[in-house]
Amino acid sequence: MLKQIIFLLIFCFGIQMNSQETGFTTPDYKAIEKEINDKNSKFFYPKLMERLTKNDTLLTHEEYRHLYLGYVFQPKYDAFWKSPDEEKLNALYNKEKLETSDYDEIIKLSNHSLSDFPFDLRQLNYLSYIYHLKGDEAASKIASFKFHSIMNVILSSGDGKKCETGFHVLLVEHEYVLLNLFELESKGQSLVKNCDYLSFEKGAYNVEGIYFNIEKMLENERKMLR
Structure with a gap:
């Protein structure tokens, strides 16, 4: 509830x-x-x-x-x-x-x-x-x-339609907050260049998925592994 x-x-x-x-x-x-x-x-x-x-x-x-x-x-x-x-x-x-x-x-x-x-x-x-x-x-x-x-x-950081214009986020969790915001449910997650791509069930929405730019997350990860 x-x-x-x-x-x-x-x-x-x-x-x-x-x-x-x-x-x-x-x-x-x-x-x-x-x-x-x-x-x-x-x-x-x-x-x-x-x-x-x-x-x-x-x-x-x-x-x-x-x-x-x-x-x-x-x-x-x-x-x-x-x-x-x-x-x-x-x-x-x-x-x-x-x-x-x-x-x-x-x-x-x-x-x-x-x-x-x-x-x-x-x-x-x-x-x-x-x-x-x-x-x-x-x-x-x-x-x-x-x-x-x-x-x-x-x-305001992107439109999520392609990797080049993906939404910029600090954490993966923020991707799912945005999805919940618009009542969207992802069916898959994949790394495309420097983006997280969250795909949707085919035909469920007007778009097939949303891109999130995670370039700074990836940089941070590499820095922590040094």
Whole structure:
């Protein structure tokens, strides 16, 4: 039940987000790296991250774009990141019915996860819903704003129609968040050049599959294997 309700919330917001996007801009990682390392730039990464952690809702789309895509240049970036509280959170999410006593535990664990990786889309989505259940609408809107701002960055990074215009993501998990957003179910996954290609059942949708650009994930993997 919890998963169904959250999915409906995420899907409705997804339609609204998609309607706001009129095109995409392929990320220029060299330009992004230069900006986030320039102390005089409005995109200087430490300042942007400080605003993000302080729940600044005035962060613009371009600032979120530098935050999300610029994270690949941060020492903490790990393309295989998993929440340190994944097992505990999954046990709570898989419950048939949440008790009010579960809310605070989920909030604590989700925020701990986000302190380790601020772009944990799954936790931001759930956190928004749990705050809503608890009656804290201000906190719910902040988590929702972060989630949708990050999703807009991904959606504005490509169109997914071919590898050259694939959506840029930090984690494989983010690929499946996007699929869930538009109620799409993949039937296969394959590596095509520097892209993940998620294929669909033939005739199920208007497209045969979606491409995700994972070039920075692959670079990170090679770096970790050195």
